[in-house]
Amino acid sequence: xxxxVCYYPEHWPEDRWTVDAQQMAQLGxxxxxxxxxxxxxxxxEPSVYDWAWFDxxxxxxxxxxxxxxxxxxxxxxxxxxxxxxxxxLACDEHGRPRRFGSRRHYCFSHAGYRAECRRIVSEMTQRxxxxxxxxxxxxxxEYGCHDTIESYSDAAQSAFRDWLKRRYTDIQSLNSAWxxxxxxxxxxxxxxxxxxxxxxxxxxxxxxxxxxxxxSDQVVSxxxxxxxxxxxxxxxxxxTHNFMGAFTxxxxxxxxxxxxxxxxxxxxxxxxxxxxxxxxxxxxxxxxGHPDFQAFxxxxxxGCSPKWGVMEQQPGPVNWAxxxxxxLPGMVRLWSLEALAHGADLLxxxxxxxxxxxxxxxxxxxxxxxxxxxxxxxxxxxxxxxxTHIDGTxxxxxxxxxxxxxxxxxxxxxxxxxxxxxxxxQTFEAYMALRSLGxxxxxxxxxxxxxxxxxxxxxxxxxVDETLAQQLTSGQQTVLILPRTGSKTDQFHIPDxxxxxxxxxxxxxxxxxxxxxxxxxxxxxxxxxxxIEVVNWRETVELANPEQTNILARFEDGSPFWLxxxxxxxxxxxxxxxxASLAFDHVAKQAGLETHALGLSLRLRQxxxxxxxxxxxxxxxxxxxxxxxxxxxxxGGLDLPxxxxxxxxx
Numbered sequence: 001x002x003x004x005v006c007y008y009p010e011h012w013p014e015d016r017w018t019v020d021a022q023q024m025a026q027l028g029x030x031x032x033x034x035x036x037x038x039x040x041x042x043x044x045e046p047s048v049y050d051w052a053w054f055d056x057x058x059x060x061x062x063x064x065x066x067x068x069x070x071x072x073x074x075x076x077x078x079x080x081x082x083x084x085x086x087x088x089l090a091c092d093e094h095g096r097p098r099r100f101g102s103r104r105h106y107c108f109s110h111a112g113y114r115a116e117c118r119r120i121v122s123e124m125t126q127r128x129x130x131x132x133x134x135x136x137x138x139x140x141x142e143y144g145c146h147d148t149i150e151s152y153s154d155a156a157q158s159a160f161r162d163w164l165k166r167r168y169t170d171i172q173s174l175n176s177a178w179x180x181x182x183x184x185x186x187x188x189x190x191x192x193x194x195x196x197x198x199x200x201x202x203x204x205x206x207x208x209x210x211x212x213x214x215x216s217d218q219v220v221s222x223x224x225x226x227x228x229x230x231x232x233x234x235x236x237x238x239x240t241h242n243f244m245g246a247f248t249x250x251x252x253x254x255x256x257x258x259x260x261x262x263x264x265x266x267x268x269x270x271x272x273x274x275x276x277x278x279x280x281x282x283x284x285x286x287x288x289g290h291p292d293f294q295a296f297x298x299x300x301x302x303g304c305s306p307k308w309g310v311m312e313q314q315p316g317p318v319n320w321a322x323x324x325x326x327x328l329p330g331m332v333r334l335w336s337l338e339a340l341a342h343g344a345d346l347l348x349x350x351x352x353x354x355x356x357x358x359x360x361x362x363x364x365x366x367x368x369x370x371x372x373x374x375x376x377x378x379x380x381x382x383x384x385x386x387x388t389h390i391d392g393t394x395x396x397x398x399x400x401x402x403x404x405x406x407x408x409x410x411x412x413x414x415x416x417x418x419x420x421x422x423x424x425x426q427t428f429e430a431y432m433a434l435r436s437l438g439x440x441x442x443x444x445x446x447x448x449x450x451x452x453x454x455x456x457x458x459x460x461x462x463x464v465d466e467t468l469a470q471q472l473t474s475g476q477q478t479v480l481i482l483p484r485t486g487s488k489t490d491q492f493h494i495p496d497x498x499x500x501x502x503x504x505x506x507x508x509x510x511x512x513x514x515x516x517x518x519x520x521x522x523x524x525x526x527x528x529x530x531x532i533e534v535v536n537w538r539e540t541v542e543l544a545n546p547e548q549t550n551i552l553a554r555f556e557d558g559s560p561f562w563l564x565x566x567x568x569x570x571x572x573x574x575x576x577x578x579x580a581s582l583a584f585d586h587v588a589k590q591a592g593l594e595t596h597a598l599g600l601s602l603r604l605r606q607x608x609x610x611x612x613x614x615x616x617x618x619x620x621x622x623x624x625x626x627x628x629x630x631x632x633x634x635x636g637g638l639d640l641p642x643x644x645x646x647x648x649x650x
Contacts, residue, residue: 001340002030003384004069004348005366006312009034009057010041011355016371017057020352021064027366027377028384032061033311033348036071036141037103039120040078051127062133069240069348070134072124072226074117075141076103081116088113090151093197098148102359103141107151108218109159114225121229129234136238138311139226142265143219143241149249150215152197161190163214177491178206205414206492212410216250220258227258242311243304245271245297248413248424251406253445256304261345264301265312266294268335273321276420284600284618287328288643291603291616292432294335298342299431299443300404302395309346310339315376316364324362330643332379334614337386337635337645341605341612343395349380389634390647394608398440399454399593402431403461403468405446411462411488418516418536423460426574430459430482433580437588438596438604438626453477455591458503460484469502478591480584481507481570483539487514500570508549508565511572513540523573525561527553532582534561534573541572596626602640612647615640 005024009017024032035054043049058068082088082100089097090107098105106113128134143149168174171187180186185204187193196203196211223241230239238260243252245264256262268289272282277290285291302308315332317324332349339347353367354374361369366377404427412422427443434441434457442453446468450456456472457480458464464486472479486500495501499511515538517523523534532553540559543549553562555573562583563570569587585595598604601617604626613636615621621640628650636646 001344001387002067002309002346003028003380003387004031004033004311004346005029006033006348006351007061007353008037008351008355010038010053012353014053014056017060018064021061021066024061024066024352025064027381028387029066029380031067031069031135031346031348032352033069033071033138035124036073036138037076039073039076042073042124043078043120046080046084049123058128058131058133062131066133067135068131068133069136069138070124070128071138072117072121072140074106074120074139074226077106077113077116085110085112085116087153087155089153090148091153091156093150093152093195095152095198097153102146104146104148107153107155108149108215108222109151109153109156111155114222117222118225118229121226122233125230125233129230129237134234134237136240136261137230137234138263139223139230139239139241141242142244143223143255144247144249145244147249149219150211152195156215156218157195159218160195160211160214161193163217164193164210165190167210178204178210179491179493180204208414209407209410209492212249212414213407216254216406219250220254223255224258238307240309240311243301245293246275246424248406248409252301252304253406256301259305261307261309262301262305263309263311263346263348264297265350266297266310266335266339267312267314267318268294268331269314269325269327270318270321273323276425285616286325288331288616289335291601291614292428292435294338295342295435295603295605296428296431296443298339298344299441302343303442303444303448307345309344309348311346311348312350313339313347315349315351315366315380316374317362318364319360319362326364326375328643329375330379330641332376333382333386334616334643334645336380336383337612337647338605338614340387340390340393341607341614341647343607347383349376386635386645390610393610396606396608397452398442398606399591400434400439400441400457400588401448401450401453401455402427402434402441402443402457402459403446403448404443404459405461405463408461408463411492412460412484414492417514420519421516421536421574423462426482426484427459429577429580430457430584432577433575433584434588435603436581436598436600437585438598439588439593440604440606450475450477454593455480455588458482458485461486462488463490464500464502466502469506472503473506477567478587479506479568480587481568483514483537483572483574487511504544506565506568507563507570508544508568509541509563509570510544511539511541514538522576524556525553525573527562527583530582532579533576534579535576537574539572541570598626602626609649610634610647611650612645613640615642615644618642620644
C-alpha cells in the first residue's frame with residue numbers, strides 16, 4: 001500500500017517546499033496529491049498561463065523521491081471565467097444560481113464550461129503528462145460535494161430533453177413509461193418537459209428517476225472527457241477520482257469503469273457526527289468513528305474499479321461537522337491499517353499542514369499551522385513502519401457478496417414509503433450484521449460475476465435486472481433476499497405480477513401488501529425459541545408452492561416472516577441490528593461459513609493469508625476466541641488495547 005499526503009505548495013512560502021519534501025520522504029510518504037484547486041494560479045488571466053511556480057514545486061518533490069498525483073483543477077473555476085460565462089453556474093430547484101465564493105460552482109451540462117475544462121486539462125496534461133515524477137492523475141475533486149450533482153439550469157434542462165429523446169425516441173413511449181395519464185401530465189413533445197423541480201407537491205416519480213439517471217450520466221461523461229485527455233497526453237499513468245462517504249447522487253460504478261483506481265475521502269468522526277445513529281452510540285464512538293462505516297465504503301469502492309484507495313484520510317479534528325472531536329490516540333493508525341486490510345493500493349492523509357486561513361483553517365493536518373508535528377504525524381510514521389511487517393499480501397474475493405445498486409437507492413429516496421428507509425441504510429445495516437460475525441464482505445453491482453461466492457445478500461434492491469436474476473437462478477449459492485427486493489420495474493412501476501418481480505420463481509412467493517412502521521413499533525417474531533424484532537417494514541406474501549416452502553418463523557399473528565425454499569431465504573420484514581446478527585449467523589453457517597460473535601467493538605478482516613483485528617472500543621479485548629493456535633503475529637498480540645491493531649498468519 002502506497003502512502004500519500006495532500007499538499008498545496010501555493011499556500012506556503014517557496015523556501016519551505018524543500019523542507020516539506022524532505023520531511024515527507026523521511027516519514028515514509030511515497031506520493032503527494034496537489035494541483036486540484038489551483039486554476040486561478042495556473043491561469044491568472046484568460047489564456048495567460050503561469051506554470052513556472054508549479055514546475056518548481058513538482059521538481060522539488062520529485063527530487064526528494066516522491067511521486068506526484070496531479071489533480072485537474074476543474075472543481076474551482078476562477079472568478080474571471082464565471083464573469084465571462086455566468087450561465088455556467090449550477091442552479092437550485094428554484095432556478096437560483098449557486099454563486100461564486102466557495103467551490104464546485106459549475107453545472108455539468110454547460111457546454112461552454114465543458115470546453116473550458118477540456119482546454120485547461122489539455123494544457124496541464126501536455127505540460128506534465130510525461131514528467132517522470134507524475135505517477136497518477138485525479139479528475140476534478142469530490143463530484144457532487146455540497147449537493148451539486150443535480151442542477152436545474154437552462155443548460156441542464158436542454159441537455160435533459162436531449163437525453164430523453166435518445167432514451168425514448170418518441171413522446172408516447174415516454175408518456176407510457178412515466179404514466180403521465182395520472183394527474184393529466186401527458187406531454188405532446190420533448191420540448192414541453194421541464195426538470196422535476198419546484199412542483200406544487202410530489203413530482204412524477206418516474207420523471208424524477210430519469211432526471212437522476214440523466215444527472216448521473218452527465219457526471220460520467222464529464223469525467224470521461226478528462227480521462228480521455230489524460231490517457232492521450234499522459235500514457236501509463238493511473239487515473240483516479242476521489243468519491244465521498246454516504247453519497248449516492250451519481251453511479252460510482254459507471255464513473256469507476258473509466259478509472260484505474262477508485263478512491264474515496266474517509267472522515268470517520270465527521271461522518272459519525274452527521275449520521276443518524278443513536279446518540280448513545282455517538283458517545284460510545286465519539287473519538288473512534290463507527291466500527292463499520294469506513295469498512296463499508298472500502299468494500300463499496302473496491303467494487304467500482306480494478307484497484308482502490310483512500311485519497312483523504314482524517315488525521316485530526318475536521319471543520320465541517322456540527323461537532324468536531326479529536327481522534328483517540330492510535331485511531332489514525334487504525335483507520336489507515338484498516339484500509340490496508342481491505343486491499344487498498346493507496347492511503348493518503350488530508351492534509352500535510354493545517355492552513356491558517358480560509359474555509360478549512362480549522363481542519364487538522366499531519367503538521368500544525370506553525371509547521372510543527374501534529375499528533376497524527378507520529379502515527380503516520382508508525383503506519384509506514386507497520387507496512388514493513390505486512391508484505392506479500394494480495395486481495396482475494398470474500399465468500400459473502402452484498403449487492404448494491406445506485407438506481408435502487410434513487411428509487412427508495414424518491415418514494416421511501418417509510419421515513420428514513422433507503423437502500424443505502426438497508427445495505428449498511430446488513431453489512432453491519434455480517435461484520436459483527438467476523439465475515440469479510442464484497443459489495444458489488446448487479447452486473448458482477450457471482451459464481452465464486454458462498455452467500456449472496458440482496459438488501460432490498462427495488463429494481464432487479466435480468467443479469468442478476470439469471471445468475472441467482474442458475475447458481476448454487478445460498479441467497480438471502482430482504483424486503484423491498486424486486487418491488488419496482490425499470491420504469492418505476494409496480495410489476496404486473498407484483499414483487500419480487502424477476503425473482504418470484506426463485507423465492508417461491510408473491511408480495512401482496514406492504515406497510516411501513518413507525519420507529520417506536522416493534523413486531524415480535526419467535527425463531528428457534530428466541531424472540532427477534534422486526535422494525536420499519538413488513539410484507540404480506542402468498543406462497544407459490546406451500547409444500548416446498550419451509551416457514552422458519554412467523555409474526556405473532558401467524559403471517560410468515562422467514563421463508564426458505566431450497567437454498568433461498570426470504571424475510572418479509574426488516575430486522576433490528578442485534579436480531580439481524582442472529583438470523584444472518586444462521587444463514588451464513590448454512591452457506592458453510594465460519595462465524596464469530598464479535599460484539600460492538602471488535603472487527604476482523606481477511607487479506608489473503610493474513611487476518612487483521614481492530615478494536616474500536618475503549619477497553620482492552622482478548623483475541624483468544626478468534627486467533628487459532630497456529631497463528632504467527634505480524635502486528636500486535638492476543639491482548640488488543642483501545643485503537644489497537646493485530647495481524648496474524650495462520
